[in-house]
Amino acid sequence: xxxxxxxxxxxxxxxxxxxxxxxxxxxxxxxxxxxxxxxxxxxxxxxxxxxxxxxxxxxxxxxxxxxxxxxxxxxxxxxxxxxxxxxxxxxxxxxxxxxxxxxxxxxxxxxxxxxxxxxxxxxxxxxxxxxxxxxxxxxxxxxxxxxxxxxxxxxxxxxxxxxxxxxxxxxxxxxxxxxxxxxxxxxxxxxxxxxxxxxxxxxxxxxxxxxxxxxxxxxxxxxxxxxxxxxxxxxxxxxxxxxxxxxxxxxxxxxxxxxxxxxxxxxxxxxxxxxxxxxxx
Numbered sequence: 001x002x003x004x005x006x007x008x009x010x011x012x013x014x015x016x017x018x019x020x021x022x023x024x025x026x027x028x029x030x031x032x033x034x035x036x037x038x039x040x041x042x043x044x045x046x047x048x049x050x051x052x053x054x055x056x057x058x059x060x061x062x063x064x065x066x067x068x069x070x071x072x073x074x075x076x077x078x079x080x081x082x083x084x085x086x087x088x089x090x091x092x093x094x095x096x097x098x099x100x101x102x103x104x105x106x107x108x109x110x111x112x113x114x115x116x117x118x119x120x121x122x123x124x125x126x127x128x129x130x131x132x133x134x135x136x137x138x139x140x141x142x143x144x145x146x147x148x149x150x151x152x153x154x155x156x157x158x159x160x161x162x163x164x165x166x167x168x169x170x171x172x173x174x175x176x177x178x179x180x181x182x183x184x185x186x187x188x189x190x191x192x193x194x195x196x197x198x199x200x201x202x203x204x205x206x207x208x209x210x211x212x213x214x215x216x217x218x219x220x221x222x223x224x225x226x227x228x229x230x231x232x233x234x235x236x237x238x239x240x241x242x243x244x245x246x247x248x249x250x251x252x253x254x255x256x257x258x259x260x261x262x263x264x265x266x267x268x269x270x271x272x273x274x275x276x277x278x279x280x281x
Contacts, residue, residue, distance in 0.1 A: 004049050006083060008090050011044030011056065018053035019046070022073045029198030038071060038279060041172055045090050047074070047083050054078050057087040059095060060280060063165030066264060067098040070279025072108070084108075088115055092260070099261030103278045112258050121257035122236035123275060127199075130230040131248030133223040136216045139184070144220050147179040147191075154181070154191050161207045161272045163264025173205075173276060180220055182213050190270060192217040197277070200229030206274030211239045214273040222249065233275040240273050257281070 011019070016035050023030045038044075038058055047055030055074040061067045069091055074083045092100065092115065103123055104112050136144065147154075154174075155167035177195035181188050190208035194201055203221050208214035218240070222230060230249070234240045235257075245251055255278060275281060 006054070006081070006086065007048045008045055008086060009048065011039065011046045011058070013039065015044075015046050015053055015056075019044075019056050019071070019073075022053070022056060022075055023071070025076060026073060028073075031196075031198065034197055035071075037172070037176075041169065041280075043094070044071070045087055047087055049078065055083045055087055057091050058279065059091050059100075060169070061095075061098065062162075062169065065099055066164040067095050067100050068279065068281040069095075069100055069102040070277075070281075072102075084111055085115075088112075099259060099263070101257065101259050101263075101281045103255040103281065104258050105255055109256060109258070115260065117258035117260045119256050120259045120263045123233050123255050123257055123278065124236060124241040124251050125231065125233050125253040125255070125278075126241065126244045126249045126251050127231035128229065128250055128252070129227050130222040130225040132226050133219045133247065136219040136223075137212070138216060139212070141185040142216070143183050144180050144216060145183065147174070147181060151179075151181055151188060151191075154179075154188065157188065157191070157270055158205065158207055158272075160267065161270040163266045166276075169276060169280060170205075180217060182208060182217055184209075189213065190217060192221060192274070194221050194225075198231065200231065201225060202277075203230065203232040204274055205272060205276040206232065206234070206240075207270050208273050209270050211243075211273075214238070214240050215243060218244070218274075222247070233278055234273055235275075238271065238273055 042060040044058040058071040155170035158166040177193040182190035192206045
């Protein structure tokens, strides 16, 4: 490409077709509907050359203190010109005062480290045809049931589990998802959403009080989709990744969760076992 001026500007809805092409160039599975959900819930910046979109970045805010960054893409033919850094610096300027999280590939870590991000976790991507699952081992007083009209407190449960305000995100995802709740003695203690994403369905997010509860919820959805493509992005250190491997849903990739500022403080109680999306965190 001839050396010409790179211009950064706000992402607009009319840029989404070009953004989809960029993600396909990277072999990312995002559909048009996935990008449109990202755009609806967040904000973006594009890098252009001669009015052609050559790079993207997006962010999403969760309450007054936290935000995530994702969908950082630069077209292959114009990499190594510092466009990724320019996009990051422009977005971080918008997010001044926020604690910012992102999920980094190995290739992206040097850039993010140079901008003040530090590792704070590991995320494992599991995907493939859903394996046949054994019957879920339910404890006394435990039940898995579909979402009901009385489950309007699950956004608050998600917020407590993640340490940031996820109520708006939860409501948006729940509208386009199927959902099940894990209850213990009639009290909701966890949930799992299933929605279309990429090449099939994604279990996202997955919130549970403990590993056994997480297994019960995942068993429900994988058992309902035996043989069909399913994905889940899970946090390391909670035991869920090893269990998924043992059940037959392989790990296909790993990213590093990084934070610029203060990592969310999560109190005792429910935990996020599976992310809403790597971009959303």
